[in-house]
Amino acid sequence: MAPAASAAPEHEPFCVLLVEDQASLRAQLCSELQRAGATEVLQAADADAALQLFKLRRPDLVLLDIRLPGSEDGYWVAQRMREAEPGGWTPIIFLSGLDGDGDLWRGIEAGGDDYLVKPVRPIVLAAKLRAMRRLRDMRRRLVQLTEELHLANQRLNEMVELDPLTGLVNRRGFDRILHSEILAARRDGTPLTLMLCDLDHFKRYNDTLGHVQGDECLKAVSRVLREVCMRPRDTAARYGGEEFALILPGTPRSGAMTFARALGKLLASRALTHPDSPGGHMLTLSGGITTCVPDATTSAESMLIRADEALYAAKAQGRNRFFSFEMQMDTIEQRHL
Numbered sequence: 001m002a003p004a005a006s007a008a009p010e011h012e013p014f015c016v017l018l019v020e021d022q023a024s025l026r027a028q029l030c031s032e033l034q035r036a037g038a039t040e041v042l043q044a045a046d047a048d049a050a051l052q053l054f055k056l057r058r059p060d061l062v063l064l065d066i067r068l069p070g071s072e073d074g075y076w077v078a079q080r081m082r083e084a085e086p087g088g089w090t091p092i093i094f095l096s097g098l099d100g101d102g103d104l105w106r107g108i109e110a111g112g113d114d115y116l117v118k119p120v121r122p123i124v125l126a127a128k129l130r131a132m133r134r135l136r137d138m139r140r141r142l143v144q145l146t147e148e149l150h151l152a153n154q155r156l157n158e159m160v161e162l163d164p165l166t167g168l169v170n171r172r173g174f175d176r177i178l179h180s181e182i183l184a185a186r187r188d189g190t191p192l193t194l195m196l197c198d199l200d201h202f203k204r205y206n207d208t209l210g211h212v213q214g215d216e217c218l219k220a221v222s223r224v225l226r227e228v229c230m231r232p233r234d235t236a237a238r239y240g241g242e243e244f245a246l247i248l249p250g251t252p253r254s255g256a257m258t259f260a261r262a263l264g265k266l267l268a269s270r271a272l273t274h275p276d277s278p279g280g281h282m283l284t285l286s287g288g289i290t291t292c293v294p295d296a297t298t299s300a301e302s303m304l305i306r307a308d309e310a311l312y313a314a315k316a317q318g319r320n321r322f323f324s325f326e327m328q329m330d331t332i333e334q335r336h337l
């Protein structure tokens, strides 16, 4: 004996749109659907009402009669429904008195998922409802998993560009950002500043306090750098061991020097001590700055070479200072005038 058509055990709401023009059959199917576990049955007697309800309520399943009053039939309705949900897929089951192979084929071609020939036995209707519900749940889970995967990928991409010790952008991220900021500044004709910063006498720091303490010091300096980068597109990166890089879009030479002074002040306010610094007991930084409005000849490499040269000069002239490559060049030129 066939099992009785019973309510599906699922707890999630399941809304069915029933499109059937005969009122008595609609009422009968409606109560069978409810017995079979549909939590809501929306009813439409013609194509227009069916489409309106579909767009407004987004049901979980559509039961669609093929013969409808007016000029449009169920095939037409199914096609419009598919067009109305790009990227989505609401299961559609055709209901029809037509049982030819061609009718079935047309229904599937029109975007239907299944085809039931009237009169539909309650047990069959309940079984179809259950199967479609299962498909809906699996599809939802798939969408959820895809979203989770997308987020995990995003996070992974971010992590690939982060330095694990300091949380700053790492060398890989720095290379990408500098390259794209050069292109942007070139396109907009705006100045771009690159600043390389290096801790002074950090080897002595490590030698005296050990690497663990040295790491803590690098983290503290990173916090200062992150704080001093106040504009959204300013980037603080860990360029190498105890070397940091700052990318400052829209920053001219004068702005770069103001920024360097602010950085020096903020670092001094943190009063980070150095146990074995020849110049006192405070931790200090030296910096090399280059600023330009990039043109076709500007590259990340050329900017790095200039910033590095300025950093070398700052170290050579006593440390705890920032030098601008371009300002040095101006001074040299003036001396030769």
Ligand SMILES: Nc1nc2c(ncn2[C@@H]2O[C@H](COP(=O)(O)OP(=O)(O)OP(=O)(O)O)[C@@H](O)[C@H]2O)c(=O)[nH]1
Residues within 6 Å of the ligand: 165, 198, 199, 200, 201, 202, 203, 204, 206, 210, 211, 212, 213, 214, 215, 218, 240, 241, 242, 315, 319
């Ligand atoms: N604790 C710690 N130390 C690091 C890390 N990366 C690089 N260093 C240390 O940084 C020190 C850099 O030393 P040097 O290049 O001689 O430079 P310095 O002693 O700062 O001297 P100047 O730059 O000339 O002022 C070395 O002792 C490295 O071991 C790191 O991730 N953690």
